[in-house]
Amino acid sequence: MNSLKIRFWRSMITGAGIFLGIAFLCFSGSPILISLFQHTLVPGPDLNRQLWLVVMALLVCTVGIMNSMLMSVSERFREIGTMKCLGALNSLIVRLFLIEALFMGFVSSFGGWVLGFFAVFVVRWITLGWAGGVTSLTPGIIAGSLLLSVLIGGALTLIAALLPAQRAAQMPPAAALRTEV
Amino acid sequence: MSATEYIVRTKDVVKVFTLGEEKLRALDGVNVDIRRGEYISIMGPSGSGKSTLFNAIGGLDKPDSGSVFINDVDMAQLDAGELAYLRCHTIGYIFQTFNLITVMTALENVTLPTIFAGTPTDDGIARGMELLDIVGLGHRYHHKPSQLSGGQQQRVAIARSLANNPSIILADEPTGNLDSKTGEEIIALLRRLNKEQGVTIITATHDYKMVDVSDRVIWIRDGKVEKIENRADIQLSIGGMAGEAEHLAGGETG
Ligand SMILES: Nc1ncnc2c1ncn2[C@@H]1O[C@H](COP(=O)(O)OP(=O)(O)OP(=O)(O)O)[C@@H](O)[C@H]1O
Ligand SMILES: [Mg+2]
Numbered sequence A: 001m002n003s004l005k006i007r008f009w010r011s012m013i014t015g016a017g018i019f020l021g022i023a024f025l026c027f028s029g030s031p032i033l034i035s036l037f038q039h040t041l042v043p044g045p046d047l048n049r050q051l052w053l054v055v056m057a058l059l060v061c062t063v064g065i066m067n068s069m070l071m072s073v074s075e076r077f078r079e080i081g082t083m084k085c086l087g088a089l090n091s092l093i094v095r096l097f098l099i100e101a102l103f104m105g106f107v108s109s110f111g112g113w114v115l116g117f118f119a120v121f122v123v124r125w126i127t128l129g130w131a132g133g134v135t136s137l138t139p140g141i142i143a144g145s146l147l148l149s150v151l152i153g154g155a156l157t158l159i160a161a162l163l164p165a166q167r168a169a170q171m172p173p174a175a176a177l178r179t180e181v
Numbered sequence B: 001m002s003a004t005e006y007i008v009r010t011k012d013v014v015k016v017f018t019l020g021e022e023k024l025r026a027l028d029g030v031n032v033d034i035r036r037g038e039y040i041s042i043m044g045p046s047g048s049g050k051s052t053l054f055n056a057i058g059g060l061d062k063p064d065s066g067s068v069f070i071n072d073v074d075m076a077q078l079d080a081g082e083l084a085y086l087r088c089h090t091i092g093y094i095f096q097t098f099n100l101i102t103v104m105t106a107l108e109n110v111t112l113p114t115i116f117a118g119t120p121t122d123d124g125i126a127r128g129m130e131l132l133d134i135v136g137l138g139h140r141y142h143h144k145p146s147q148l149s150g151g152q153q154q155r156v157a158i159a160r161s162l163a164n165n166p167s168i169i170l171a172d173e174p175t176g177n178l179d180s181k182t183g184e185e186i187i188a189l190l191r192r193l194n195k196e197q198g199v200t201i202i203t204a205t206h207d208y209k210m211v212d213v214s215d216r217v218i219w220i221r222d223g224k225v226e227k228i229e230n231r232a233d234i235q236l237s238i239g240g241m242a243g244e245a246e247h248l249a250g251g252e253t254g
Helices: A002-037 A045-074 A077-085 A090-134 A139-170 A173-178 B050-057 B080-089 B106-116 B121-134 B150-161 B180-197 B209-213 B231-242 B244-250
Strands: B006-019 B022-035 B039-043 B065-070 B091-094 B168-172 B200-205 B216-221 B224-230
Touching (some): A002 A045, A002 A090, A045 A090, A045 A139, A077 A139, A077 B080, A090 A139, B006 B200, B022 B200, B039 B050, B039 B180, B039 B209, B050 B065, B050 B200, B080 B091, B080 B106, B091 B150, B106 B121, B106 B150, B121 B150, B150 B180, B168 B180, B180 B200, B180 B209, B224 B231
Parallel strands (some): B039 B216, B091 B168, B168 B200
Antiparallel strands (some): B216 B224
């Protein structure tokens, strides 16, 4: 019971890393996305500033996700070692972890998108008013940002899980079992 | 000599750990031959290399030189997939720390190896229930490891090790984390499985209670086999160890 709770909280924390990263990315990327949809994207210092913000957000996102996935896979080395002792193929173990990561990535990214987009919504309502700010958020923009958020979040999580999972699966089981949590 | 008389053979197995500058020969030329259906205890002081030998025999770690043969197949010749097959079908592992998957129920834990073996789910579950009944935990099948006592967890681990009908069970200090009465129950259970199902059992242990049920005891010291004793001789030496003074005073015993 206790360990399940621990696992639950750990995955919540891992998820929160992805969640916040994507929320930040979604929020800072929205001006560019909106201009893109309104065909009002013009080069200039404004765009440069926005691009910088997106790059920064992407970086924060990548590092955050990498870190949380690395942690969450590493603390399960013992489990990986046990599964190898029970006869699991390396490829199966990697696949299990990737499916889990993908699920985690999608769910957290979706949550992140909800928060990020809600922030965009509120900020635009306050600064540009209902008519100018909110009604211009077309279904296309909403769908586009959702798709981008979930894809980027899913892909980053997958890559971040792949590296440690593969390394762990290729370790001799004795080494994997020896690692302390 | 029949080709299948020895289920496990090790030939000059050496394992060296490098700790900074120092080289530590955890196994230093170990030769043991274990017959099908035997109950073997590997005994020795802490740090003598029991767990290292356990890992080498179980294919959990590669020796630096020498060979381990399981059913006359050299493990070093196997690729990762064949090793996984061997771990899945031929060897069952039991650990001092149980190593159950904490988020799975007892039944799921026992069923897991059958999934790796590709057994259909229904058959796997039936097998899992049968095994839990054998170890006397049929009624606790839906409990998580954290809801079970240490002895019960170890019994689940024993059931799990039997899931794919292995011919060898390797146990590294299976009673190490248990009180002495629970330990006795576990030993009796292993002995019963050995007798009834003909499983070869190899345990590394500190536990002298193990000696009573073993066919042979392999004594290890500093990475070398010190001596291998049959049960008949063991009673003597244990008697000597348990009551050294008595032994000295009484002179010849047995
Ligand atoms: N991964 C490792 N790295 C370095 N040294 C190791 C490693 N594993 C074992 N050793 C060393 O090898 C020796 C044998 O260790 P091993 O674990 O096999 O002993 P053991 O007989 O199982 O002891 P115990 O009864 O305490 O479990 C010890 O001196 C230990 O310090
Ligand atoms: Mg040990």
